[in-house]
Amino acid sequence: xxxxxxxxxxxxxxxxxxxxxxxxxxxxxxxxxxxxxxxxxxxxxxxxxxxxxxxxxxxxxxxxxxxxxxxxxxxxxxxxxxxxxxxxxxxxxxxxxxxxxxxxxxxxxxxxxxxxxxxxxxxxxxxxxxxxxxxxxxxxxxxxxxxxxxxxxxxxxxxxxxxxxxxxxxxxxxxxxxxxxxxxxxxxxxxxxxxxxxxxxxxxxxxxxxxxxxxxxxxxxxxxxxxxxxxxxxxxxxxxxxxxxxxxxxxxxxxxxxxxxxxxxxxxxxxxxxxxxxxxxxxxxxxxxxxxxxxxxxxxxxxxxxxxxxxxxxxxxxxxxxxxx
Amino acid sequence: xxxxxxxxxxxxxxxxxxxxxxxxxxxxxxxxxxxxxxxxxxxxxxxxxxxxxxxxxxxxxxxxxxxxxxxxxxxxxxxxxxxxxxxxxxxxxxxxxxxxxxxxxxxxxxxxxxxxxxxxxxxxxxxxxxxxxxxxxxxxxxxxxxxxxxxxxxxxxxxxxxxxxxxxxxxxxxxxxxxxxxxxxxxxxxxxxxxxxxxxxxxxxxxxxxxxxxxxxxxxxxxxxxxxxxxxxxxxxxxxxxxxxxxxxxxxxxxxxxxxxxxxxxxxxxxxxxxxxxxxxxxxxxxxxxxxxxxxxxxxxxxxxxxxxxxxxxxxxxxxxxxxxxxxxxxxxxxxxxxxxxxxxxxxxxxxxxxxxxxxxxxxxxxxxxxxxxxxxxxxxx
Numbered sequence: 001x002x003x004x005x006x007x008x009x010x011x012x013x014x015x016x017x018x019x020x021x022x023x024x025x026x027x028x029x030x031x032x033x034x035x036x037x038x039x040x041x042x043x044x045x046x047x048x049x050x051x052x053x054x055x056x057x058x059x060x061x062x063x064x065x066x067x068x069x070x071x072x073x074x075x076x077x078x079x080x081x082x083x084x085x086x087x088x089x090x091x092x093x094x095x096x097x098x099x100x101x102x103x104x105x106x107x108x109x110x111x112x113x114x115x116x117x118x119x120x121x122x123x124x125x126x127x128x129x130x131x132x133x134x135x136x137x138x139x140x141x142x143x144x145x146x147x148x149x150x151x152x153x154x155x156x157x158x159x160x161x162x163x164x165x166x167x168x169x170x171x172x173x174x175x176x177x178x179x180x181x182x183x184x185x186x187x188x189x190x191x192x193x194x195x196x197x198x199x200x201x202x203x204x205x206x207x208x209x210x211x212x213x214x215x216x217x218x219x220x221x222x223x224x225x226x227x228x229x230x231x232x233x234x235x236x237x238x239x240x241x242x243x244x245x246x247x248x249x250x251x252x253x254x255x256x257x258x259x260x261x262x263x264x265x266x267x268x269x270x271x272x273x274x275x276x277x278x279x280x281x282x283x284x285x286x287x288x289x290x291x292x293x294x295x296x297x298x299x300x301x302x303x304x305x306x307x308x309x310x311x312x313x314x315x316x317x318x319x320x321x322x323x324x325x
Numbered sequence: 326x327x328x329x330x331x332x333x334x335x336x337x338x339x340x341x342x343x344x345x346x347x348x349x350x351x352x353x354x355x356x357x358x359x360x361x362x363x364x365x366x367x368x369x370x371x372x373x374x375x376x377x378x379x380x381x382x383x384x385x386x387x388x389x390x391x392x393x394x395x396x397x398x399x400x401x402x403x404x405x406x407x408x409x410x411x412x413x414x415x416x417x418x419x420x421x422x423x424x425x426x427x428x429x430x431x432x433x434x435x436x437x438x439x440x441x442x443x444x445x446x447x448x449x450x451x452x453x454x455x456x457x458x459x460x461x462x463x464x465x466x467x468x469x470x471x472x473x474x475x476x477x478x479x480x481x482x483x484x485x486x487x488x489x490x491x492x493x494x495x496x497x498x499x500x501x502x503x504x505x506x507x508x509x510x511x512x513x514x515x516x517x518x519x520x521x522x523x524x525x526x527x528x529x530x531x532x533x534x535x536x537x538x539x540x541x542x543x544x545x546x547x548x549x550x551x552x553x554x555x556x557x558x559x560x561x562x563x564x565x566x567x568x569x570x571x572x573x574x575x576x577x578x579x580x581x582x583x584x585x586x587x588x589x590x591x592x593x594x595x596x597x598x599x600x601x602x603x604x605x606x607x608x609x610x611x612x613x614x615x616x617x618x619x620x621x622x623x624x625x626x627x628x629x630x631x632x633x634x635x636x637x638x639x640x641x642x643x644x645x646x647x648x649x650x651x652x653x654x655x656x657x658x659x660x661x662x663x664x665x666x667x668x669x670x671x672x673x674x675x676x677x678x679x680x681x682x683x684x685x686x687x688x689x690x691x692x693x694x695x696x697x698x699x700x701x702x703x704x705x706x707x
Contacts, residue, residue, distance in 0.1 A: 018540050023552060030556040139695075143688035145638050147645050148680030151664050158671040165667050260545055265642055269665065280646055283551045291552070298545045 001314065005307070012303050016296060023295045024067045027288055033058055034083040034286045056080070056288065070292060080289030084282070089293045093275060097297060099168055100267070100274035103197065104259040106190050110198025111205055111255070116245065118202070119209025124236065126214060134206060141203020146196060150269035153192045163192050166271035193270045197263060201255055205248055212244040219243075246317050249309060256305035260298060362623070365700035372696025375689040382686055386498040390457025393492030394471040394478055397655040399455055401477060401487035406673045407438055409482040409490075414448065430476050446476030482675035484663060494679055497655035502686060504571055504640040505633035511575035513629050516582025517618060523583065524590030525613050534583065541580040547642060549577060554648050563654040570643060570650075574636050582628060589621045623701035630694035634687040641683055657683050 027033075035058050038044050053059050057069045073080060079089040122134040157163040164170070169185050170177075177185060216222065217240055225235045264276035271277075275294060282290040314320045366372055385392055410428055418424045419442070430444030452471040458464045472478045480491040523531040541549075553573045561569065593599060594617060602612045643649030644658025651659060657679040664670045664677055 015540065015543055019544055022540070022544075026552050026556045031558040139688060139691060143634070143684055143691050145641055145680065145683050145687065147641060147658075147661055148677070148683060151661065151670060151677055151680065154667065155670055155674060155677070158667055264547055265645065268646065279548060280551060283548070283555050284648065286555070295544070295548070295552075298548060299543060302543065302545060 001311070005311070008303075008307050008310075012300070015303070016299055019299050020070075020292060020296060021063075021067055023292060024070060025063045027286070027291065028061060028063045028066055030286070032286065034288065037286070038083075052083070058288075074292075074296075079293040082282070082287055082290045084285050084287045084290070089289050092278070092290070093293055093297060096273060096275040096278045097301075099272065100260070100263060100276060102186075102190065103193055103263060103267070103272060103274060104256065106194035107197035107201055107259060108252075108255060110194060111201030112248075114198070114202040115205030116209055116248070119206040120213050120236065120241065120244070122206070122210045123213035123217065131210075134210070138203040138206045141200050142207075144200065146200060147265045147269065149196050149200065150193070150266045153196055154269055157192055164189050166269075168273055193266050193272055196266050197259060201259075204255075205251065208248055208251065209244065212247055213240060216240045216244045242316070246313060249313050249316060252305065252309035252312060256302065260301060358623070362697075362700040366696055369696045369699070371692050372700075375692040375696070378685065378689040379693065382498060382682075382689070383502060385495055386502050388459060389495040389499050390459055391465070391467070392469050393489070393495040394452075394454065394468050395489045395492040396455035396457060397488070397493050397496035398653040399488060399492070401483070404477060404479070404483050404487040405485060406669075406676075407477070407479045407483040407487065408673075409480060409675050409678075410478055411480045413440065418445075428472060428476065428478055444476070446472040446478075448472055448478065481678045482673070484660070484676060485669070490660070490675065490678055493655040493660055494657070494682055497657045497660055497679060498682065498686075500567060500650055500654070501637055501640055501657040501683070504567070504574070505636040505690070508571050508574045508578065508636040509629045509633050511571065512578035512632075513582060513625060515575065516579035517586050517621065517625055519579065520583035520586030521590050521613055521618050521621075524587040525594055525609070525617065531587070535587070538580040538584050541577055542584075546577060547639070550574065550639060550643065551646075551648065554643065559648075563650055566650055570640055571636075574639050578632065578635065582625070582632075585628070586618075586621050586625070589624065590617055593617050593620055627694060627698045627701055630690060630697055633690045633694075637683065637687055637690075 035049055035053050038049055038052075039046075057066055060066060079093075081087065082089050082092055085092055118134055122131045125131050154165060157165045166189075168189050169182065170189075174182070174185070222235060222239060225239050230239075260276065263272075263274060264280055266272065267274040267277040268280070275297070279291070279294040279298070281287075282294060390396075414426050414428055416423060416426050418427075425447050427445050427447040429440035429442055430446060448470055449472065450470050451467050452473075453466050454468045454471050456464065456466040470478070477489075479489050481494065482490050484490055484493070519534050523534045550573055553576070554569065557569055590613075599612060599616060602616050607616075640649060640656065641658035641661065644651075644656045645662045645665075647659075647662065649658055650656035660679040661677070661683075664680075669676060
């Protein structure tokens with residue numbers, strides 16, 4: 001297990017180098033940069049702009065030079081300052097990443113919490129109306145664009161007034177809340193965006209869980225368990241469940257990727273202060289230090305997601321040995 | 326089902342006559358794999374329904390100019406956010422008698438629109454209106470339906486600039502729906518060729534292309550698309566943006582396809598028919614193109630069908646975020662971005678209509694792809 005993890009972490013290094021270099025190259029190739037825009041705005045003195053240009057080596061069009069300086073600073077733990085937000089990229093990203101992870105984890109809880117029991121139910125009640133209803137639901141969930149679903153939820157919130165129409169917490173009374181009230185307020189704001197992402201995820205996992213359960217239920221050991229006289233519920237929950245759930249666990253990394261990328265639109269619609277929207281704005285504004293740091297963070301999070309799902313699978317499935325041979 | 330072989334050789338006919346005794350055997354022997362798959366697909370009602378829905382949607386996109394009463398940029402400042410008129414097309418006149426369909430003229434009174442019963446505008450067919458072109462070639466100004474000025478018909482309502490949402494959905498579908506088809510053709514071609522070559526040739530080409538695939542799959546998709554999009558700047562016109570989006574999406578999309586095709590080719594190249602072809606002295610590329618790749622076709626077609634939604638949704642996402650197709654051109658994504666304003670969304674719910682069309686199109690592609698997968702699976706019985 002340890003060698004496996006170390007090998008995977010080492011493989012991450014060249015991947016990060018390639019990805020960041022590629023990003024840097026594309027940024028250099030793109031026309032204009034943030035400093036040009038500052039100059040157009042005429043709000044900043046020429047000296048300040050000159051200083052920024054020198055600090056980030058924006059004057060050179062040579063990718064290797066730019067990348068070399070960025071890499072040098074980054075390896076010293078200095079991700080630089082965001083051009084647009086004027087604060088350190090790290091402190092900016094830290095908060096936003098937590099917000100996005102909060103949204104992602106809440107959605108994962110919803111999707112797994114619903115998909116596993118519903119998928120098993122559909123498998124047990126195969127070809128009945130329950131199964132058909134579940135099938136329709138999962139097709140709808142697979143097909144509904146997250147933008148459209150988010151907008152529908154926003155419409156629901158604004159028509160009924162039951163839920164807030166955006167942001168992560170109340171802007172007016174936030175300062176006066178007790179810690180418990182703050183927690184409640186954030187959770188209240190979390191409901192709709194996490195429902196959007198969670199229900200879309202449910203549709204995907206449910207199909208998978210259903211077909212896995214159907215496959216497992218036709219295995220010999222299930223027949224043996226029935227012949228032994230075990231109760232149907234024990235067969236389902238002990239024998240079938242633990243075997244059917246394994247492939248779903250491997251989807252963890254994939255679903256994390258989906259949430260990180262798919263969350264951009266939901267974050268935009270619900271004005272959720274997550275890293276998705278931050279990164280998109282940074283890209284549109286050419287906020288270079290922020291873009292580079294976001295790309296590093298996203299790639300690392302994706303790699304860790306898939307590593308985590310491999311480890312999780314090895315933990316719950318004793319047949320899988322990570323160290324190979 | 327057609328079982329007649331259409332052969333004039335007596336031996337063939339006799340063989341068929343004896344085979345007639347078991348109908349099932351005849352069908353499976355006489356039909357090609359593709360024929361069986363098509364027969365199986367035809368039996369799936371939902372998949373066929375999806376196919377018809379897609380045919381209608383794509384026909385609508387092709388003849389957008391003709392079907393829609395206005396051009397996508399036809400503004401009417403006096404009719405901002407006019408509510409949908411789909412339910413206010415009348416076929417009974419005020420005396421209760423049946424007439425040709427008509428709508429009332431709208432009058433703005435204070436807070437909203439109300440029907441002005443004194444002004445009746447019959448719906449006319451094949452009327453002249455804004456000029457348009459079908460496939461850049463056929464130019465015309467005849468529209469399927471419309472009403473005379475100063476009346477107006479907004480089946481799905483109008484937007485902030487008083488433009489007809491129905492017309493904009495039709496014109497928008499030209500972009501949003503074709504992105505999927507064009508993108509999938511490009512990325513599938515690249516994916517199959519690179520994957521096939523990597524699997525069959527192995528060596529350095531395999532190594533380099535698979536590392537490239539890994540990098541492409543390691544970067545979170547939407548961000549990578551956005552970075553690539555930003556590389557080309559913002560001062561592009563809509564057709565340039567369109568081609569840029571298609572190229573970027575295909576550039577990212579071929580990777581996963583190539584990986585799977587490579588795996589399939591690795592397995593296929595050890596099979597007897599390939600060894601036989603090699604023994605016959607056929608060239609490498611001939612073996613790859615004519616003998617190996619056709620065996621991956623059913624997988625490729627199914628994956629392609631199931632991947633079209635990715636292209637449609639990506640275009641929607643880019644246009645929604647403001648880096649895709651921009652105004653005044655219509656795409657389903659940039660039409661939805663008007664709904665980002667909560668006040669517009671709440672008061673003028675009909676601006677969400679493009680979302681319904683995206684949902685229908687994506688769902689139809691998904692169900693069709695699912696049906697194709699079942700049909701192409703030799704383990705299921707036809």
